[in-house]
Structures are given as structure tokens and as C-alpha cells.
Amino acid sequence: MAHEVVAILGARGFGLPCARRLGKARQILLGDISPDILASTADILIREGYRVETSVVDVSDKASVASYAAKASSLGRLVSVVHTAGISPRMGSPERIFAVNLVGTMNVMDAFLPHAVPGTVCVVISSNAANYAPVPTELERLMALGEPDAIVAEASKVPGAETGLGAYWLAKRCNQLRVQSAAPAWGARGARIVSVSPGMMSTEMIHYEREQGAPVDEAVSRLPLGRIGHPDEIAIAVEWLCSHDAAFITGTDLLVDGGQVSGIRWAGTMGEDPTDATTQAG
Numbered sequence: 001m002a003h004e005v006v007a008i009l010g011a012r013g014f015g016l017p018c019a020r021r022l023g024k025a026r027q028i029l030l031g032d033i034s035p036d037i038l039a040s041t042a043d044i045l046i047r048e049g050y051r052v053e054t055s056v057v058d059v060s061d062k063a064s065v066a067s068y069a070a071k072a073s074s075l076g077r078l079v080s081v082v083h084t085a086g087i088s089p090r091m092g093s094p095e096r097i098f099a100v101n102l103v104g105t106m107n108v109m110d111a112f113l114p115h116a117v118p119g120t121v122c123v124v125i126s127s128n129a130a131n132y133a134p135v136p137t138e139l140e141r142l143m144a145l146g147e148p149d150a151i152v153a154e155a156s157k158v159p160g161a162e163t164g165l166g167a168y169w170l171a172k173r174c175n176q177l178r179v180q181s182a183a184p185a186w187g188a189r190g191a192r193i194v195s196v197s198p199g200m201m202s203t204e205m206i207h208y209e210r211e212q213g214a215p216v217d218e219a220v221s222r223l224p225l226g227r228i229g230h231p232d233e234i235a236i237a238v239e240w241l242c243s244h245d246a247a248f249i250t251g252t253d254l255l256v257d258g259g260q261v262s263g264i265r266w267a268g269t270m271g272e273d274p275t276d277a278t279t280q281a282g
Contacts, residue, residue, distance in 0.1 A: 003027040003051075003076030007069070009059060009108060010084030011041040013203040014125055017235035018082045022242060023050050029072045031057040032085065059085050059104030062111070069111035078115055080242045081122040083108045088205045090212040094167035098155065101171035103148045109182055109193070118190030121242040124179055125234070128199045128257040130172035132264070134158060143174040144181040172197070176253045183251025192250035194241050199257025201229040222267070224259030 004026045008019045011032035019028050019041075028050055032038045038054045045052045053075065057068040072078055085108075086101045105124055112122055135143070139154050151174060160166030179195040186193040200206060200220050206228075210216040220228045237256050240246055255261060 004079045005029060005072055005076045006080045006082070007031065007072040007078065007112070008082050008084065009057065009068070010086070010125075011037045013205055014084040014198070014201075014231050014234045014238075015082070016041055016044065017232045018084065018238050019045055019050070019052075020048070021232075021235045021239040022080050022082065023052075026051070026079070027075050028052045029068075029075060030054045031068050033058050059083075059107055060099040062107045065104075065107040065111040069108075069115055072112075073115035078112075078117060078120050081108070081112050081120070082125070082238055082242075083123065084125045086125070088209050089164035089168040090209055090214065091205070092164070094156070094162055094164055097164060097167040098152045098171055101168065102152065102155070102174045105171075105175045106148055106178060109178060113182075113185060113189070116186060116189045116191035120186075120189070120191040122186065122191070122193040123238050123241055124175050124193070124195040126175040126179075126195045126197045126253060127168070127172040128197045128255055128261050129169045130176050130197060130253075131255075131261045133169040133173035134160070135170065135173050140173075140177055144177040179253065180251050187250060192247075194246075194249060194251070195253045196234060196237055196241070197253050197255045197257065198234050199223070199229060199255075199260040201231055201234060203231055219260070222260075222263060223257075224263050227258065229256070229258055 006022045006026050007029045008015050009031045011030050019030060030038060030042055030052055035056055038056065042052045042054050055068050055071055058064045083105060087097060142154055143151050155161055155170045158170060161170055176195050179193050182193050200223065206216055234256055237254055241249060
């Protein structure tokens with residue numbers, strides 16, 4: 001009998017806890033741009049008894065992602081694809097953020113669609129930052145349905161897009177919209193696609209942002225729940241979305257942010273403004 005396969009893109013952050021929850025008694029294909037991170041994460045999982053293969057993959061490279069998707073499909077029956085790979089506002093230039101977080105997500109969705117089978121679930125990790133993005137209606141339609149180059153060209157014209165934070169917000173909003181528009185195509189194959197939007201989570205990425213001057217602790221102190229989230233809390237949500245209990249859920253986003261978006265909307269407080277030059281990143 002063919003193995004059930006779980007493909008995880010992004011070996012740190014949410015990737016490791018998602019692999020632990022989804023990979024039990026399954027074949028894991030772990031993908032990351034860093035060979036060193038791949039090796040260290042795979043070693044952790046193998047020591048814990050998981051069956052793991054690895055593949056270096058650059059999500060911003062369409063051919064690289066296509067090769068990774070084909071390898072995942074060759075290992076057995078594809079049951080879950082979890083796309084966690086991405087960079088934070090201060091980890092790269094706006095151009096690189098668009099290439100990885102926006103175009104990279106489209107590459108993953110496009111590459112895995114032909115390999116989806118009845119029961120396959122694709123989960124895209126977006127961000128609650130998508131809810132802050134000042135996206136004009138006409139750009140939202142382009143983000144949902146357009147070609148990557150056209151989307152990046154138009155998104156780059158939005159005020160604030162020249163900053164790392166602004167590019168990040170816009171890319172993550174595109175992730176959500178792309179998942180919405182992709183649901184019919186995935187449904188035609190008996191598969192589902194959803195996004196999850198984390199808030200302030202205790203990952204290496206958020207620790208890096210803090211070190212680079214982002215007001216992380218101030219933002220956490222204003223959360224309705226009053227604490228930072230744990231990576232496994234995202235993995236729990238992903239595990240549920242990939243389960244039969246969530247079989248009627250597709251083409252939508254699950255917000256897991258400790259109430260940050262609701263607090264900002266109704267309390268009128270904002271952590272950073274991408275149109276403010278003092279918050280420029282990358």
C-alpha cells in the first residue's frame with residue numbers, strides 16, 4: 001500500500017510542529033532553502049521516529065517548486081501540503097519579500113494542484129498582517145486572479161509597498177485572496193485549500209524582528225489574551241483543517257492571533273505603519 005505523504009515547506013517556525021502533528025505514520029517530505037536547516041530539522045524528526053526525506057527548494061523559483069511537488073507525489077498518496085516558508089518584514093528587501101511571500105506562494109499552489117487527489121488538503125500560512133493591508137478593490141481582484149508579474153507591479157504602487165512591512169502586508173493579503181480563488185480548482189480534484197493567519201507567535205522569525213527593532217513586546221502587551229502565541233497552536237489549527245472534521249472547509253482563512261486584529265480594529269491602536277519612514281525595513 002502506498003505511503004500517505006505530507007509535504008512541509010519551511011523547516012523551522014511552524015514547519016517542525018506541523019510535521020510532528022501531521023507526519024505520524026506517514027512519509028514526510030521536508031523542504032527548505034537552507035540545507036543546514038533541513039538537515040537539523042530532519043535529524044530531530046528522525047530521532048523522534050518519523051519517516052523523513054528532504055529536498056532543497058526555493059519557493060521563489062517556479063522550477064524548483066515544481067520539482068519538489070513532483071517528488072512529493074512520487075513518494076505516495078499526497079494527503080497534506082503545508083506551506084510555511086516565508087520571510088519577515090526585516091529579513092529582506094520589499095522585492096525579495098514579494099518574490100518569496102507572494103510569488104512563492106503562488107508557485108506552491110500552482111505546482112501542487114496537478115498532484116492533488118481526493119482528500120488532499122493544502123494549507124497556506126498567511127498572516128494576520130493581511131488584515132491591515134490597504135488594498136484597493138481592483139488590486140484585490142488582480143491578486144486573486146492575475147499573473148504574478150502584474151500583481152507585483154501593481155502592488156508595488158500601493159503607498160507603503162516600498163517598505164519591508166508594507167510589502168509583507170500586501171503579500172500576505174494576496175495569499176488569502178489566492179486561496180479563496182483557488183478553491184474551485186482544488187474542489188474539482190476532490191481536494192481542499194485553506195489559509196491560516198497567525199498573529200504574534202514565538203518563532204525564530206519574531207525573535208529576529210524583535211532584535212531588529214520591531215515593537216514586538218509592545219504589541220504582545222496589547223493583545224486581548226495578553227500573551228504571545230506558541231508555534232504548536234498554529235500546528236493544532238493546521239492539523240484540524242487537514243482532518244475529516246474540517247471536510248466542509250475550503251477557500252477561506254482561519255485567523256489565529258489572540259484577538260490582535262479585533263483589538264486593533266476596535267481599540268484604534270496600531271503597532272507599525274508601513275507608510276511611516278521610521279518603520280521601513282529591508
